[in-house]
Amino acid sequence: MRGLCPRCGSPVSYYERQRKGGRTYVVAVHYMGYDRGPGGRVRKRVRKCYLGPLGGYEYVSRLHSREGLVLKGLSEPWRAVDYLEALAAYISEAELGGEEALRLAETLEAIAKALRIRAGGRS
Ligand SMILES: [Zn+2]
Structure with a gap:
């Protein structure tokens, strides 16, 4: 690192x-x-x-402080969701280029689609 x-x-x-x-x-x-x-x-x-x-995750978190990430230990089962929410908050404020924004939108749409299917077959 x-x-x-x-x-x-x-x-x-x-x-x-x-x-x-x-x-x-x-x-x-x-x-x-x-x-x-x-x-x-x-x-x-x-x-x-x-x-x-x-x-400790403190020094790693500081490396990611710009993105608002507070890294958590393996014992936190839903840390990925916390990270995603923190990143979402950061991204909504960040200045993205058109190409980056589009790529991100496609990724998020794919994730949303997969989640809806898992949550009960609605899409
Ligand atoms: Zn230094």
Whole structure:
């Protein structure tokens, strides 16, 4: 998983796991180039952003905060429905191109049709 850092917005070079007190935390590492240390030694410069405990969904949710998604654990059986509702709210506000809007409309119509059939044969 790469992309932009949910904490500072800079591109993430890589993610690191740090163990502390029996829990594992995720850290976004930003590569800042090299500089010369004492004696002319080349040193890699990095900046680190703490993102939260591994296994929590907090840091992933922040990555998706623009779309209004709050990611949930596997124990939430209807999380897909929650995601869909959050995305629907986002999409109704978002600026879509004509082609994207049409593609989305077709996808949603197909889903709606399948759901109506499952709900009792009405379509
Ligand atoms: Zn950062």
